[in-house]
Amino acid sequence: MGYVSDGAYYCRGGFHKFADSLVTGLKQAGGEIYFKSKVSKINVCDNRVQSVLLASGQVIQAETVISNADMLQTVHDMVGKEYFPKRYLSRLQRMQTSCSIFVVYIATDLDLVQAGAHHEAFYYHELNHEVNYNNALQGEVSWMSVTVPTLLDDGLAPKGEHLIVLTALANYDQAENWQQAKADYMKKMLDFADSKINNLKSHILFIEAGSPATMQRYTLNNKGAAYGWAMTPEQVGASRIANKAPIEGLYFAGHWTMPGGGVYGVSYSGVQTAQKVLGLTRQDELWALCASTDGEL
Numbered sequence: 001m002g003y004v005s006d007g008a009y010y011c012r013g014g015f016h017k018f019a020d021s022l023v024t025g026l027k028q029a030g031g032e033i034y035f036k037s038k039v040s041k042i043n044v045c046d047n048r049v050q051s052v053l054l055a056s057g058q059v060i061q062a063e064t065v066i067s068n069a070d071m072l073q074t075v076h077d078m079v080g081k082e083y084f085p086k087r088y089l090s091r092l093q094r095m096q097t098s099c100s101i102f103v104v105y106i107a108t109d110l111d112l113v114q115a116g117a118h119h120e121a122f123y124y125h126e127l128n129h130e131v132n133y134n135n136a137l138q139g140e141v142s143w144m145s146v147t148v149p150t151l152l153d154d155g156l157a158p159k160g161e162h163l164i165v166l167t168a169l170a171n172y173d174q175a176e177n178w179q180q181a182k183a184d185y186m187k188k189m190l191d192f193a194d195s196k197i198n199n200l201k202s203h204i205l206f207i208e209a210g211s212p213a214t215m216q217r218y219t220l221n222n223k224g225a226a227y228g229w230a231m232t233p234e235q236v237g238a239s240r241i242a243n244k245a246p247i248e249g250l251y252f253a254g255h256w257t258m259p260g261g262g263v264y265g266v267s268y269s270g271v272q273t274a275q276k277v278l279g280l281t282r283q284d285e286l287w288a289l290c291a292s293t294d295g296e297l
Protein backbone atom coordinates (compact mmCIF):
# COMPACT_ATOMS: atom_id res chain seq x y z
CA MET A 1 0.00 0.00 0.00
CA GLY A 2 2.96 2.28 0.71
CA TYR A 3 4.09 2.07 -2.91
CA VAL A 4 0.58 2.94 -4.08
CA SER A 5 0.08 5.93 -1.80
CA ASP A 6 3.59 7.44 -1.75
CA GLY A 7 5.40 5.84 -4.71
CA ALA A 8 8.57 3.72 -4.60
CA TYR A 9 11.94 5.09 -3.46
CA TYR A 10 15.53 3.95 -3.86
CA CYS A 11 18.35 4.68 -1.35
CA ARG A 12 21.28 6.08 -3.28
CA GLY A 13 24.38 4.09 -2.34
CA GLY A 14 22.33 0.95 -1.67
CA PHE A 15 19.80 -0.11 0.92
CA HIS A 16 22.49 -0.25 3.59
CA LYS A 17 22.38 3.56 3.64
CA PHE A 18 18.92 3.31 5.20
CA ALA A 19 20.26 1.20 8.07
CA ASP A 20 23.26 3.54 8.38
CA SER A 21 20.97 6.56 8.77
CA LEU A 22 19.05 4.81 11.59
CA VAL A 23 22.38 4.10 13.34
CA THR A 24 23.40 7.76 12.97
CA GLY A 25 20.06 8.91 14.39
CA LEU A 26 20.25 6.53 17.35
CA LYS A 27 23.79 7.62 18.19
CA GLN A 28 22.90 11.32 17.87
CA ALA A 29 20.05 10.71 20.35
CA GLY A 30 22.53 9.26 22.84
CA GLY A 31 21.91 5.62 22.00
CA GLU A 32 24.46 2.83 22.12
CA ILE A 33 24.34 -0.06 19.67
CA TYR A 34 25.55 -3.58 20.48
CA PHE A 35 26.31 -5.54 17.32
CA LYS A 36 26.47 -9.36 17.31
CA SER A 37 25.00 -9.49 20.80
CA LYS A 38 22.35 -12.16 21.15
CA VAL A 39 19.65 -11.63 23.76
CA SER A 40 19.08 -14.82 25.77
CA LYS A 41 16.45 -13.59 28.24
CA ILE A 42 14.08 -10.72 28.87
CA ASN A 43 13.59 -10.82 32.64
CA VAL A 44 10.12 -10.13 34.02
CA CYS A 45 8.99 -9.74 37.62
CA ASP A 46 5.43 -8.94 38.84
CA ASN A 47 4.25 -8.61 35.22
CA ARG A 48 6.86 -5.90 34.57
CA VAL A 49 10.01 -5.95 32.43
CA GLN A 50 13.18 -5.68 34.53
CA SER A 51 16.22 -6.32 32.37
CA VAL A 52 17.73 -8.05 29.37
CA LEU A 53 20.34 -10.82 29.62
CA LEU A 54 22.82 -11.07 26.74
CA ALA A 55 24.40 -14.39 25.69
CA SER A 56 27.72 -12.91 26.87
CA GLY A 57 26.30 -12.86 30.43
CA GLN A 58 25.93 -9.07 30.55
CA VAL A 59 22.69 -7.84 32.13
CA ILE A 60 21.17 -4.55 30.96
CA GLN A 61 18.57 -3.03 33.31
CA ALA A 62 15.58 -1.70 31.38
CA GLU A 63 12.11 -0.39 32.18
CA THR A 64 11.17 -0.62 28.51
CA VAL A 65 12.12 -3.39 26.09
CA ILE A 66 11.10 -3.36 22.41
CA SER A 67 11.68 -6.62 20.54
CA ASN A 68 11.66 -6.90 16.75
CA ALA A 69 13.08 -10.43 16.94
CA ASP A 70 11.06 -13.50 15.92
CA MET A 71 7.88 -13.25 17.97
CA LEU A 72 7.57 -16.85 19.11
CA GLN A 73 11.24 -16.85 20.16
CA THR A 74 10.65 -13.62 22.10
CA VAL A 75 7.52 -14.91 23.85
CA HIS A 76 8.49 -18.57 24.36
CA ASP A 77 12.27 -18.45 24.84
CA MET A 78 13.32 -14.93 25.87
CA VAL A 79 10.41 -14.06 28.18
CA GLY A 80 8.81 -17.46 28.89
CA LYS A 81 5.26 -18.68 28.18
CA GLU A 82 4.34 -18.63 31.86
CA TYR A 83 4.29 -14.80 31.84
CA PHE A 84 1.60 -14.55 29.11
CA PRO A 85 -2.18 -15.10 29.35
CA LYS A 86 -3.38 -18.42 27.83
CA ARG A 87 -5.60 -16.62 25.27
CA TYR A 88 -2.62 -14.60 24.04
CA LEU A 89 -0.55 -17.77 23.59
CA SER A 90 -3.32 -19.61 21.72
CA ARG A 91 -3.75 -16.62 19.37
CA LEU A 92 -0.01 -16.75 18.57
CA GLN A 93 -0.35 -20.49 17.97
CA ARG A 94 -3.06 -19.85 15.35
CA MET A 95 -1.00 -17.29 13.39
CA GLN A 96 0.55 -18.51 10.11
CA THR A 97 4.20 -17.74 9.39
CA SER A 98 5.17 -16.20 6.02
CA CYS A 99 7.24 -17.96 3.40
CA SER A 100 10.91 -17.15 2.91
CA ILE A 101 12.89 -15.86 -0.06
CA PHE A 102 15.67 -17.15 -2.33
CA VAL A 103 18.01 -14.45 -3.66
CA VAL A 104 20.73 -14.60 -6.34
CA TYR A 105 23.37 -11.86 -6.42
CA ILE A 106 25.16 -11.35 -9.76
CA ALA A 107 27.91 -9.11 -11.13
CA THR A 108 27.94 -8.95 -14.93
CA ASP A 109 29.76 -7.16 -17.74
CA LEU A 110 26.72 -7.45 -20.03
CA ASP A 111 25.56 -4.08 -21.37
CA LEU A 112 22.21 -4.05 -19.58
CA VAL A 113 21.10 -0.72 -21.07
CA GLN A 114 21.54 -2.25 -24.52
CA ALA A 115 19.79 -5.44 -23.31
CA GLY A 116 16.74 -3.34 -22.35
CA ALA A 117 16.87 -4.26 -18.64
CA HIS A 118 14.95 -2.20 -16.07
CA HIS A 119 15.81 -1.06 -12.57
CA GLU A 120 13.03 -3.26 -11.15
CA ALA A 121 11.05 -5.78 -13.20
CA PHE A 122 8.69 -8.59 -12.15
CA TYR A 123 8.31 -11.65 -14.39
CA TYR A 124 5.60 -14.30 -14.05
CA HIS A 125 4.94 -17.67 -15.67
CA GLU A 126 1.21 -17.22 -15.04
CA LEU A 127 -0.98 -14.16 -14.70
CA ASN A 128 -2.90 -15.87 -11.90
CA HIS A 129 -0.93 -14.91 -8.79
CA GLU A 130 -2.57 -17.61 -6.62
CA VAL A 131 -1.10 -20.17 -9.03
CA ASN A 132 2.32 -18.48 -8.97
CA TYR A 133 2.31 -18.31 -5.18
CA ASN A 134 1.27 -21.96 -4.76
CA ASN A 135 3.87 -23.05 -7.32
CA ALA A 136 6.52 -21.10 -5.40
CA LEU A 137 5.54 -22.96 -2.21
CA GLN A 138 5.99 -26.25 -4.13
CA GLY A 139 9.59 -25.32 -4.98
CA GLU A 140 9.07 -23.98 -8.52
CA VAL A 141 10.52 -20.69 -9.69
CA SER A 142 7.26 -19.43 -11.17
CA TRP A 143 7.81 -15.71 -10.72
CA MET A 144 10.81 -13.55 -9.98
CA SER A 145 11.84 -9.94 -9.57
CA VAL A 146 14.97 -8.76 -11.35
CA THR A 147 16.56 -5.67 -9.81
CA VAL A 148 19.44 -3.79 -11.41
CA PRO A 149 20.51 -1.10 -8.90
CA THR A 150 23.41 0.03 -11.12
CA LEU A 151 20.95 1.34 -13.73
CA LEU A 152 20.05 4.08 -11.21
CA ASP A 153 23.25 4.22 -9.21
CA ASP A 154 26.31 3.54 -11.35
CA GLY A 155 28.72 4.13 -8.47
CA LEU A 156 27.92 0.67 -7.10
CA ALA A 157 30.02 -1.18 -9.73
CA PRO A 158 33.12 -0.54 -11.86
CA LYS A 159 32.50 1.14 -15.21
CA GLY A 160 30.99 -1.26 -17.75
CA GLU A 161 29.70 -3.64 -15.07
CA HIS A 162 26.33 -4.09 -13.38
CA LEU A 163 24.85 -5.71 -10.29
CA ILE A 164 21.70 -7.82 -10.58
CA VAL A 165 19.57 -9.20 -7.76
CA LEU A 166 17.11 -12.00 -8.56
CA THR A 167 14.46 -12.52 -5.88
CA ALA A 168 11.77 -15.20 -5.57
CA LEU A 169 9.47 -16.34 -2.78
CA ALA A 170 10.61 -19.72 -1.44
CA ASN A 171 9.41 -22.28 1.05
CA TYR A 172 11.95 -23.24 3.74
CA ASP A 173 10.40 -26.74 4.01
CA GLN A 174 10.91 -27.48 0.31
CA ALA A 175 14.48 -28.63 0.97
CA GLU A 176 15.75 -30.87 3.72
CA ASN A 177 19.25 -29.53 3.25
CA TRP A 178 19.49 -26.08 1.65
CA GLN A 179 23.27 -26.33 1.38
CA GLN A 180 22.75 -29.19 -1.08
CA ALA A 181 19.62 -27.79 -2.76
CA LYS A 182 21.04 -24.27 -3.21
CA ALA A 183 23.01 -24.83 -6.45
CA ASP A 184 20.04 -26.38 -8.26
CA TYR A 185 17.67 -23.60 -7.13
CA MET A 186 20.19 -20.96 -8.17
CA LYS A 187 20.43 -22.58 -11.63
CA LYS A 188 16.63 -22.46 -12.02
CA MET A 189 16.63 -18.76 -11.13
CA LEU A 190 19.48 -18.03 -13.52
CA ASP A 191 17.79 -19.93 -16.39
CA PHE A 192 14.62 -17.88 -15.82
CA ALA A 193 16.58 -14.61 -15.76
CA ASP A 194 18.52 -15.61 -18.91
CA SER A 195 15.20 -16.14 -20.72
CA LYS A 196 14.38 -12.46 -19.99
CA ILE A 197 17.86 -10.92 -20.35
CA ASN A 198 19.50 -12.38 -23.42
CA ASN A 199 23.05 -13.71 -22.98
CA LEU A 200 23.16 -13.08 -19.25
CA LYS A 201 24.58 -16.54 -18.47
CA SER A 202 27.65 -16.00 -20.63
CA HIS A 203 28.49 -12.64 -18.97
CA ILE A 204 28.67 -13.59 -15.30
CA LEU A 205 31.66 -12.23 -13.35
CA PHE A 206 30.41 -13.28 -9.91
CA ILE A 207 27.40 -15.17 -8.58
CA GLU A 208 26.26 -16.07 -5.07
CA ALA A 209 22.92 -17.03 -3.57
CA GLY A 210 21.05 -16.77 -0.27
CA SER A 211 18.56 -19.56 0.51
CA PRO A 212 15.80 -19.59 3.16
CA ALA A 213 18.39 -21.15 5.49
CA THR A 214 20.68 -18.15 4.89
CA MET A 215 17.80 -15.80 5.75
CA GLN A 216 17.22 -17.73 8.98
CA ARG A 217 20.92 -17.67 9.86
CA TYR A 218 21.22 -13.88 9.44
CA THR A 219 17.88 -12.72 10.86
CA LEU A 220 17.02 -15.60 13.26
CA ASN A 221 13.45 -15.40 11.90
CA ASN A 222 11.98 -18.91 12.12
CA LYS A 223 12.38 -20.77 8.78
CA GLY A 224 13.75 -17.57 7.24
CA ALA A 225 10.28 -15.96 7.34
CA ALA A 226 10.69 -12.91 5.10
CA TYR A 227 7.65 -11.01 6.37
CA GLY A 228 7.08 -12.36 9.91
CA TRP A 229 3.52 -13.68 9.91
CA ALA A 230 2.11 -14.39 6.45
CA MET A 231 0.78 -11.23 4.79
CA THR A 232 -2.77 -12.53 4.38
CA PRO A 233 -5.84 -10.26 4.77
CA GLU A 234 -6.61 -12.03 8.08
CA GLN A 235 -3.19 -11.15 9.51
CA VAL A 236 -2.42 -7.57 8.45
CA GLY A 237 -3.25 -4.12 9.81
CA ALA A 238 -5.31 -4.21 13.00
CA SER A 239 -5.44 -8.04 12.76
CA ARG A 240 -1.72 -8.42 13.43
CA ILE A 241 -0.29 -8.72 16.96
CA ALA A 242 -0.44 -5.41 18.87
CA ASN A 243 2.75 -3.42 19.51
CA LYS A 244 2.11 -3.44 23.25
CA ALA A 245 2.57 -6.80 24.98
CA PRO A 246 0.41 -7.82 27.96
CA ILE A 247 3.48 -7.25 30.19
CA GLU A 248 4.30 -3.75 31.49
CA GLY A 249 7.24 -2.22 29.65
CA LEU A 250 7.35 -4.86 26.88
CA TYR A 251 6.65 -3.82 23.28
CA PHE A 252 6.94 -5.45 19.86
CA ALA A 253 7.94 -3.67 16.66
CA GLY A 254 8.68 -4.99 13.19
CA HIS A 255 7.11 -7.45 10.82
CA TRP A 256 5.49 -9.74 13.42
CA THR A 257 3.39 -6.84 14.66
CA MET A 258 0.96 -4.16 13.50
CA PRO A 259 0.64 -3.10 10.76
CA GLY A 260 2.66 -5.72 8.79
CA GLY A 261 5.80 -6.87 7.00
CA GLY A 262 8.04 -5.19 4.44
CA VAL A 263 10.22 -2.15 4.87
CA TYR A 264 7.35 0.34 4.83
CA GLY A 265 5.28 -1.76 7.27
CA VAL A 266 8.06 -2.18 9.80
CA SER A 267 9.08 1.48 9.62
CA TYR A 268 5.49 2.41 10.41
CA SER A 269 5.44 -0.19 13.17
CA GLY A 270 8.52 1.43 14.72
CA VAL A 271 6.87 4.84 14.65
CA GLN A 272 3.65 3.49 16.21
CA THR A 273 5.61 1.73 18.93
CA ALA A 274 7.64 4.85 19.73
CA GLN A 275 4.36 6.76 20.14
CA LYS A 276 3.03 4.07 22.51
CA VAL A 277 6.20 4.09 24.63
CA LEU A 278 6.11 7.90 24.86
CA GLY A 279 2.34 8.02 25.43
CA LEU A 280 1.68 10.11 22.30
CA THR A 281 -1.62 9.48 20.52
CA ARG A 282 -0.83 11.44 17.35
CA GLN A 283 2.11 10.94 15.01
CA ASP A 284 2.69 14.68 14.48
CA GLU A 285 3.30 14.97 18.25
CA LEU A 286 6.16 12.48 17.87
CA TRP A 287 7.78 14.45 15.03
CA ALA A 288 7.29 17.74 16.92
CA LEU A 289 8.96 16.21 19.98
CA CYS A 290 11.87 14.94 17.84
CA ALA A 291 12.31 18.40 16.29
CA SER A 292 12.13 20.23 19.65
CA THR A 293 14.71 17.95 21.30
CA ASP A 294 16.96 17.80 18.21
CA GLY A 295 16.65 14.01 18.30
CA GLU A 296 17.57 13.68 21.97
CA LEU A 297 14.58 11.96 23.56
Ligand SMILES: Cc1cc2nc3c(=O)[nH]c(=O)nc-3n(C[C@H](O)[C@H](O)[C@H](O)COP(=O)(O)OP(=O)(O)OC[C@H]3O[C@@H](n4cnc5c(N)ncnc54)[C@H](O)[C@@H]3O)c2cc1C
Residues within 6 Å of the ligand: 037, 038, 039, 040, 068, 069, 070, 101, 103, 167, 215, 218, 219, 220, 221, 225, 226, 227, 228, 253, 254, 255, 256, 261, 262, 263, 264, 266
Ligand atom coordinates in the same frame (compact mmCIF):
# COMPACT_ATOMS: atom_id res chain seq x y z
C1 LIG B 1 15.70 -11.48 0.99
C2 LIG B 1 14.59 -10.56 1.40
C3 LIG B 1 14.14 -9.58 0.53
C4 LIG B 1 13.12 -8.71 0.92
N1 LIG B 1 12.72 -7.74 0.04
C5 LIG B 1 11.82 -6.83 0.43
C6 LIG B 1 11.46 -5.74 -0.42
O1 LIG B 1 11.93 -5.64 -1.56
N2 LIG B 1 10.58 -4.82 0.03
C7 LIG B 1 10.03 -4.90 1.27
O2 LIG B 1 9.27 -4.01 1.65
N3 LIG B 1 10.35 -5.92 2.11
C8 LIG B 1 11.22 -6.89 1.73
N4 LIG B 1 11.54 -7.92 2.56
C9 LIG B 1 10.90 -7.99 3.89
C10 LIG B 1 11.56 -7.01 4.85
O3 LIG B 1 12.95 -7.04 4.66
C11 LIG B 1 11.22 -7.40 6.31
O4 LIG B 1 9.81 -7.47 6.50
C12 LIG B 1 11.81 -6.39 7.30
O5 LIG B 1 13.18 -6.16 7.07
C13 LIG B 1 11.65 -6.90 8.72
O6 LIG B 1 12.21 -5.97 9.62
P1 LIG B 1 12.18 -6.23 11.18
O7 LIG B 1 12.91 -5.12 11.82
O8 LIG B 1 10.80 -6.56 11.62
O9 LIG B 1 12.96 -7.62 11.38
P2 LIG B 1 14.41 -8.10 10.93
O10 LIG B 1 14.92 -7.26 9.80
O11 LIG B 1 14.30 -9.58 10.75
O12 LIG B 1 15.31 -7.76 12.19
C14 LIG B 1 15.30 -8.57 13.33
C15 LIG B 1 16.65 -8.37 13.97
O13 LIG B 1 16.65 -8.98 15.26
C16 LIG B 1 17.88 -9.66 15.43
N5 LIG B 1 17.63 -10.72 16.42
C17 LIG B 1 16.81 -11.79 16.31
N6 LIG B 1 16.86 -12.54 17.45
C18 LIG B 1 17.73 -11.91 18.28
C19 LIG B 1 18.22 -12.17 19.60
N7 LIG B 1 17.82 -13.23 20.30
N8 LIG B 1 19.12 -11.30 20.13
C20 LIG B 1 19.55 -10.20 19.45
N9 LIG B 1 19.12 -9.90 18.19
C21 LIG B 1 18.22 -10.75 17.63
C22 LIG B 1 18.20 -10.20 14.05
O14 LIG B 1 19.58 -10.49 13.93
C23 LIG B 1 17.79 -9.02 13.17
O15 LIG B 1 18.82 -8.09 13.02
C24 LIG B 1 12.54 -8.83 2.20
C25 LIG B 1 12.99 -9.83 3.08
C26 LIG B 1 14.00 -10.68 2.70
C27 LIG B 1 14.49 -11.75 3.66
